Amino acid sequence: MTRTFPLLLTLLAALGTASCDSDRSLKLGVIAELTGDMPAVGASCRNAAQMAVAEVNAAGGLEIGAERVKLKLVVEDNAGKADQSAVAAQKLITQDEVLAIVGPNASRYAIPAAEVAESAGTVLVTPWSTNPKTTVDGVTGKPKKYVFRACFVDPFQGGVLARFAHENLKAARAAVLYDVASDYNKGIAEVFRESFERLGGKVVAFETYTTGDKDFSAQLTKIKDAKPQVVFLPNYYSEVPLQVQQAKRLGIDVPFIGSDSWGSDELLKLGGADMNGYFFSTHYSADNAAPAAKKFLQDYEATYGAKPDDVAALTYDAFGLLFGAIRTAGKADREAVRAALSTLAEYRGVTGDLQFRADSRDPVKSAVILQIREGRFHYFTNASP
Amino acid sequence: MSEALVYWLQQVLNALQLGSIYALIALGYTLVYGILTMINFAHGDVFMVGAFFCFLSAVYLGLPFVPTLLLTILGTALLGVLIERLAYKPLRHAPRVSAVITALGVGLFLENFTLALAPYPKNVPALLDNVTWDLGGVSLSSLQVIIIFLSLGLMLVLDHVVHRTPVGMAMRAISWDRTFVPLMGVPVNTIISVTFAIGAGLAGAAGTMYALAYPVIDPYMGIMVGWKAFISAVVGGIGNIRGAMIGAFLLGGVEIMVTAFFPSTYRDFVAFTLLLLLILVRPYGILGQPRTQKV
Structure with a gap:
């Protein structure tokens, strides 16, 4: 018995690899905020991911070298928690052995997951995390090797908003209220203050909560x-x-502006008429999308019955980037995909054209400013890098 | 009025509103502890369920404020009794730790059950026409007035029930001695159920007021508020009704005033340092006494 047991194990292991060989699908992982404090973000990410993969599979699979390989999506929920995000990344890399990961979206979840992916040598593309720390090594200050993003970064976004407040809204005095316990909010608040004061404005209140x-x-x-x-x-x-409603109740009647974290239909449902007239910066506008985006917009609306928000569009672009890199690499190898992604030529995505600069994991792309009117997001203006 | 005075008065009003919310929840903690010397850690989540009951009643039944408030109080009171019967009663003679763990478990159950039914934050419609008065620069809303007076009113009613009615006398008797009081003909199980019904009903009232004041609700909203109410109850002297009120207004006041006069990042750090110092000086809380008569 003691002898047959290891033998059995070996046989089982052999069977395991054999079954993997016969099933020639390629696994890609998604980490999404399906539960927790931003489930709308997670749902958009998952929906767009499923659509991107279904499209490729419907076309016969992804061409890798000479053959076409079907894709299989493994979706993990991070429950809106930083530690769960790291665990999900670990599970996708070691247990599911995915080739690459898309997500998480919010910076406070993307940063820990990115650390895991980086140390395990697996490509991770975050669709929506705009905090610079996601793609930069915290110790050396150099760009991470394996972590990319499909969106712009907060130093750019904060600057765009400071300029918008100063030039379009003609404001000389600005106040900021932000969540000091969240990487994204803290990062962009600081950039805004710096940029606004550099333009000659004054930040008269810089308040926090948790x-x-x-x-x-x-x-x-x-x-x-x-x-x-x-x-x-x-x-x-x-x-x-809640912040806008309480401010109005206290008699604050100046414009409120926000960043891409506003860009969910949930904002309109929760805020109602109180949100009308205000502005925020984001990644793309469904009103003013690139021609390449038209098909995506139609398909998404037909499948899910709602306009894709920026998370959905960016997730779709993250997959587009990844597919391009895998095709270029010509093999399902983590290192080859990384190399292909970092030297990818200009990519025309749903959220506009983007390109990775040499030695940077952050694409160069433009932002749009939207205004909320009559309970809808309307395109207002564009801001190029 | 001078600007500094307006600012100060506005912050006092803010503190009264926040303190009232903490107080309504703290009363439930202190009541259950007073009778059973058990910390009901699921209380913050009962408060959350109360906010969701309010949402259901307002959106799906289309009821106005007063019926919604009464229905929510009734709903959470029933929930409180149910929790006690199913989860705590079987453990009444088990070690104290088991009961605490069970309470935490019930809290997690309520959170995740609600999460399964309502994964997205919900917007509670305005049930009251909220009028905002401008008193020489200080804004006072009708909602604030209602919250503050409802909380004070419920505290007075509770104080009266516990100290001036037969049921209250039975509660105090059970907290005094649980072995011999049943022999005097006091129906222990009924009285404990009533205690849970009152405590959970108060959490329901708090949930309703909270949902009107802060109309975005989610399944995790009870955690932090519940902790703060628990701290209020301990600071005031847990087991003591007036102490819970004092503790709640103290915590609300300290939180608001620290934010008002220091950088807001220091809020929790300064507020809780002050409360820790207070506990060091008075380990049983402001009105608590060692071996006091509970409730």
């Missing part, structure tokens, strides 16, 4: 007292409506 707070009355009273001409709220869509 994730999960619902009462902002003390901070908003302080902001009202500082008499700003614009209030910047770089916070997630589930929190912004």
Whole structure:
């Protein structure tokens, strides 16, 4: 018995590899915020991922070298938690042995998952994480080797918003209220302050709260007292409506502006008429999308019954980038895919044209400013890098 | 009024509103602890379920404010009794730790059950015409007035029930001695059920007021607020009703005032340092006494 047991194990292992060989599908992983505090983000990411993969499979598979290989998607939920994101990345890499990972989306989940992917030598493309730390090694300050993103970064976005507040809204005094416990919010708030003051404006209040707070009355009273001409709220869509409503109740009647974390239909559902008239920067506008995006917009709306938000569009682009890199690499090898992705020529995506600069994992691309009117997002203006 | 005075008065109003919410939840913690010397850690999640009941009643039944409030209180009271019967009663003679773990488990169950039914944050419609008055620069909303007076009113009612009615006398008797009081003909199980019904009903009232004041609700909303209410109850002297009120207004006041006069990043750090110092000076809380008569 003691002898047959290892033998059995070997046989089973052999069978295992054999079955893998016969099933020639290629696994790609997705980490999405399906539950937790931003489920709308996770749902958009998963929907777009399934659509991207289904399209390739419907066309017979992805051409790798001389053959076409069907794709298989493995979706993991990170439950809106940083530690779960790292665990999900670990599981996808070691247990499911995926070739590459797309997601997570929010920076506070993307950063820990990116650390895992980097140390395991697996390509990770985050669709929506705009915090610079996601693609930069925290110790050396150099770009990570294996982590890419499909979106612009906060130093760019914060600068765009500061310029918009100063030039379009003619504001000289700005106030900021942000979540100090969240990487994304903190990063963009600081960039905004720096850029706004460099333009000659003054940030008269720079107030914080922590994730999960619902009462902002003390901070908003302080902001009202500082008499700003614009209030910047770089916070997630589930929190912004409460902040705007409480500010209005306290009698703050200046424009509110936000960043790409506003860009979910949930913002309109939760905030209703209170959100009308305000502006935010984001990755693309369905009103003003590139010609290449038209088919994606139609297909997505036909499949899911809603316009794709920026997370959906960026997830689709993240997959587009990945497919391009795998085709170029010509083999399902993690290192080859990384090399192909970092030298990819200009990519025409749903969210516009993008390109990776040499020695950077952050694409160069433009931003749009949207305005909320009559309970809808409307294209307002464009901002190039 | 001078600008500094307006600012200060506005912050006092903010503190009263926040303190009232903490107080309504803290009362439930302190009541259950007073009778059973058990910390009901699921209480914050009962509060969350209350907010969801309010949402269901307002959106699906289309009821106005008062019926919604009553229905929510009734719903959470039933939930409280159910939780006690199913989860805590079988463990009444088990070690204290088992009961605490069970309470945490019930809390997680409520969170994840709600999450399964409502994964997206919900927007609670405005049930009251919220009028905002401008008193020389200080904004006061009708909602704030209702929240503050409802919380004070419910505290007075609770204080009266516990100290001036036969049921209250039975509660106090059970907290005094659980071995011999049943022999005097006090129906222990009924009284404990009533205690849970009142505590959970208060959480339901708090959930409704909270959902109106902060109309975006989600399954995790009870965690932080629940902790803060628990801290309020401990600071005030857990087991003591007036202490819970004082603790809640103190915590709300400290949080708001630290934010008002320091950089807001220091809020939790300064607020909880102050509360820790207070506990060091008065380990049983402001109104608590060692071996006090509970409730």
